[in-house]
Amino acid sequence: MMQKKHSARAAFAAGSFQRALLRWYDAARRDLPWRAKPGERVDPYRVWLSEIMLQQTTVKAVIPYFEAFTRRWPTVEALAAASRDDVLAAWAGLGYYSRARNLHACAQALAERGFPADEEGLRALPGVGAYTSAAIAAIAFNLPAAVVDGNVERVLARVFAIETPLPAAKAELRKLAAELTPESRPGDYAQAMMDLGAGLCSPRTPSCLMCPVRAFCAAAGTGDAERFPLRAAKAARPTRRGEAFVIVRGGCILLRRRADKGLLGGMMEVPMSEWVVDDVVASTEAVRPKRGRAKADAAGKAFDLRTDAAVSGIGSQANKVAWRQARTVQHTFTHFHLELRVFAADANADPSAAAVFSGEWAALDDLAAFALPSVMKKAVASGLEALGLPMQPTR
Incomplete structure (x- = not known):
């Protein structure tokens, strides 16, 4: 069967999509311990720490660790001054332990030189890749960076009914994400996309009738949202x-x-x-x-x-x-x-x-x-x- 070809151009006005999503976010945003409340100053340390912890880990699992870390080490300078053994012990149970080693090394670099205010500088830090640098740039520094995690991939794959299976579709989804990312409120937009994917646009039985961007979604229009995103078959774990x-x-x-x-x-x-x-x-x-x-x-x-x-x-x-x-x-x-x-x-x-x-x-x-x-x-x-x-x- 021939794969359906898609342009990397949105079939609707990006501004309309952004406004609909942000209206919903302003009313329904999740209250998470690392998020600044409306009108509060964003703390780059809390954004960075949460994004490292959230790599391949659920919000539910991360919350108690984040709260424990920030009680014990409320600033990046405090974390940098901690011993690596103490950081590893505090991280125990969260998994993917290279993150903890990189976290400590990165904290020391940040305490010495401060936070880079652009994606390129952020990406050069230990443990910070393309997604994490974009998330920190958008959320902490309000830069129009395209933030694409698993939740965002799922939303975009459904909005554009992308027939290419993941992971092959990642490049196309990144292009679409960049087209939709606004110059104004990019941090709120990034978090809104994450919230939408974590909540209404869930992997199974998505709540399409309640979705703020349903009018723009090709998969919802055909009643086929749960089929997306397509995924290549995984090899069995040995x-x-x-x-x-x-x-x-x-x-x-x-x-x-x-x-x-x-x-x-x-x-x-x-x-x-x-x-x-x-x-x-x-x-x-x-x-x-x-x-x-x-x-x-x-x-x-x-x-x-x-x-x-x-x-x-x-x-x-x-x-x-x-x-x-x-x-x-x-x-x-x-x-x-x-x-x-x-x-x-x-x-x-x-x-x-x-x-x-x-x-x-x-x-x-x-x-x-x-x-x-x-x-x-x-x-x-x-x-x-x-x-x-x-x-x-x-x-």
Whole structure:
């Protein structure tokens, strides 16, 4: 079937669309903690912080983190002066942890040089891409920047009935967004488009009869809005597997820090094997097998942890520790599912375990002070459960 061709020109007067949308926004705008109220001065720090947090994360999930951050660090200078470990710990549970590392680096740059007042300068900051720079430029500095997030893509795909599937349609949608962005009130316009997509123009069962721009919408006119935007088929997420080792001693748990680069970079973890796509458990720097790689058998039986390659890196000390197999935990990342078999041990008889795993002993009643991502919290909870110990609050 031939794809329907679309011009990147709007089929209606952009001004009429803008006025209809802004009238609705003035009456129905969302009250969000980072938004300046009508007549208030916009704080670029709050706009920037919220936009970083909102990258690939819902408003509902972000609100408590934003409020906690701004209570603790009310200015960009305060955030810049914080330790990175404190910022990572405060971010724990929000996901996409490279954002937290970039947030801290960006705060230090902003505290030193101030906010750039144009898209190009904003885009040069750590963790700020094309969308985020446009959003900050429009909302914080009232510049006519075309702000296109997932909500805006959905609205535009329906207004123009774009038959090209996403992500191939992104370039066309950006052109259309630029055509519709007004010179006057571009920040309010950008937020109005976001609110429309988050509310009335929802992914399923959009409320077309209540939509302020229904008269301009090609998909609503044909009763076909829910079909848009079209999306290319997604590849299935693979499953990776690994082992996590929860080791406690005297009211403490053994933790170590992940490398800065890569998934969950800079966050804390319990010692664990590499995560692999099949059942092979590969060695890591902290868990080195003495005799090559080990495989779980086809029946999925547990390793003999005293002798198996998965933990042979602890050498003769493995025989001093009574390992227990805990509940397997699962976690879904953007591009793969993860299954972690969890093994737990009380290492009171082996105080050298921290050095063996290149880790540090952390007080169980102080876990909230450590940057433990959600998947690690799951592993810790499983291991403590197997040892009959309560899971201490982490946030």
